Amino acid sequence: MNKDYILRMKPNKANKSPTGGGEVAGGWEVRPGGMLVQKRNSDFNHIVSNIKVRVKHGSVYHDVVISSQASFGELKKMVAGATGVHTQDQKIIYKEKERDSKSFLDSVGVRDGSKIVMVEDEVSRERRCLESRKNAKLDKASKEIAEIRSEVDSLAKKVGAIELEINGGKKVVETVFLGLIELLMKQLIKLDAIAADGDVKLQRRMQVKRVQKYIETLDMLKMRNSSLGNMQQYQKIYKEPVSKTCQKQQEMKKINGGFNEGQVVVTTKWETF
Template sequence: MMRVKTKATGLAPVANGGGGRGESAAHDLELRPGGMLVQKRNPDSDRNSIPPPTIRVRVKYGSIYHEISISSQATFGELKKMLTGPTGLHHQDQKLLYKDKERDSKAFLDMAGVKDKSKIVLVEDPISQEKRLLETRKNAKIEKASKSISQISLEVDRLAGQVSAFETIITKGGKVAEKDLINSIELLMHQLLKLDGITADGDVKLQRKMQVPRNPDLPKANPYPLIIQN
């Protein structure tokens, strides 16, 4: 019988596809509040094939409690949006406190230890509220300025067209009533002054800059004093 000799290599057996894979798996774990190691959750991916359980949380706002049914794996930001209706408070103006600690909107309820019938406190965030109101006013001002510029632009185009038509008639030897010509010019200049008085920034400022008469050489007064139709 032939004997096969084996030679010891001194290498330790490789488990689970190598140490690198084990280290990678370790990085994919996170510690739950109860001390249990679980796989990390990616908020941008499908969290679980099985729908997470729904829990009921009691949210205190002032002296009133609101009971909200929500997924146990939802975020505090999602809870804020659900509270907008019953509280009338914009979700950006809310602060949620759980166990006397403010919770980030991106944090998950279950990761913070929130369970069924847990109590959460809702308070107003005056700083965020002020910032949002200022932003709202700013946007309203921009919208109003943009609308005014558009309206003035239509009138400027109309009046500039009239003046241009008068110029064409006069150039061809026709006659134009001095009153009509001067009136059109004055109305046009009035609209340009209104346009110049609009304060704007960014895109609206560029919009205002573009709203100039198509003819930059529009007369400032009646240049044809002898060409008058009686």
């Protein structure tokens, strides 16, 4: 491309379009962003007409009515409705060349009555199916984690209630601790069985840490509860009998005429030889 040809292609003030772009020689135009593209076959005063193209899929032909200036991506959407083939699984071939979804029909010469071939991309279809199954598994895992989170929230309230009772000096039945720990362990087993990736995996990890924290809290409260029971038992066994013993000793002193503790009282007279 020589210098003179480049100069001929540059837009000038006389042929700029109202949108800020400009027309250049050789069937090219400059878009408002400065990009040089092939000139479209219409202007602002031109009425865009529809065309009918024949799309071959396998041994079946489909007549599709579409705008002459539509993109191949829009054509894929219409073909998907007629054939049931997903747009991502389609390969559109025109004049023995695969066309990009962003390309326009008129820019490559598609006219009324043109024949186009659509081929199903097996690799793309398989990849999309795998991706769809993966997303379905992640959605299922996310719902399962949400259910476990709700259950853990309910158990957390019970743990908090037990902590309040123990802090208030009230002894809790040991089976309550064992029951809550068992329920929390079941939630851990459920979480361990969930296969997850990405954000869902992070959600699972957060719930695992929560459950472990509540189990540790219950173990600590269980020890405090046991100590609280031993303290009450000590007060019952030792403190009350000690006070009764002191009372009996005082009564004995009165009976013995005020003898001090430790004095010896001789009650037997031995013969003197």
